[in-house]
Amino acid sequence: MLGKLLKHDLKRSFSWFWILSVVTIGICLIARLFSEVNNGSMVLEIFASFFNGITIALIVNVILQPFIRYFVTFQKDFYGDESYLTHTLPVTKNELLYSRYLSSTIQTFYAVAVAVLSFFILYWSPAGWSTLTEISGVMLQSNISGFSMSIGVLLFLVFLMMLFWVFAVTSTGYMSIIISSRFKKFKGRKNIAAVILAVALIYAENFIAGIVAIIIMLICGVDLSAELMPVSALNILIIVMLVAQVTYWLVTF
Secondary structure (H helix, E strand, O other), X not given: XXXXXXXXXXXXXXXXXXXXXXXXXXXXXXHHHHHHHOOOOXXXXXXXXXXXXXXXXXXXHHHHHHHHHXXXXXXXXXXXXXXXXXXXXXXXXXXXXXXXXXXXXXXXXXXXXXXXXXHHHHHOOHHXXXXXXXXXXXXXXXXXXXOOOOHHHHHHHHHHHHHHHXXXXXXXXHHHHHHHOOOHHHOOXXXXXXXXXXXXXXXXXXXXXXXXXXXXXXXXXXXXXXXXXXXXXXXXXXXXXXXHHHHHHHHHO
């Protein structure tokens, strides 16, 4: 039954989401086309800038849509005037919650994939990528003492942190909606209360993780007053943030 619920949730969400994705990628292609054929003409330059601006706005919209949708639809379907239709389905409460959670997570990763593809279409070139990696390597080595990690490994670790961050943010969002819906004084403002609570919880988690990282650095004898950031401090920060994201995800879930 969970599979059927998930299929229904995804079908309802992607019935409009795929249209936004196609429009975003289409505008990206047009913007890149104007950039490629631009021969110094002011008219082409104006068109390229115009479509670049629209593309950035669409990419931001694609990223935000899953979060906006699950706040609105979950509140409406589970606590709104027509929520009795949801709660009379021949399924368990856990199946309803798991279906929404999985659906939102899939939508979020889909949105990230569309955004990455859009930026790839807009800006990628072999020379540009080579320049970016070289500049990134130089900046890291000049600001972090003893840095020898490859850019690929660092990007992979950042990807892992973002992966668990998405899991944690999604579960925090649903948890905040459930908590805010239990207070009658938030009637009519439950979505706003849920968003504020979710942002506060995420900020608190990151703040606590930062404090824990600093304490561990001090225990390990890391010189925080050094002109350049020690590589050991970077390693501790990455490990603490990874552990914090996983722990926070499990706790909120």
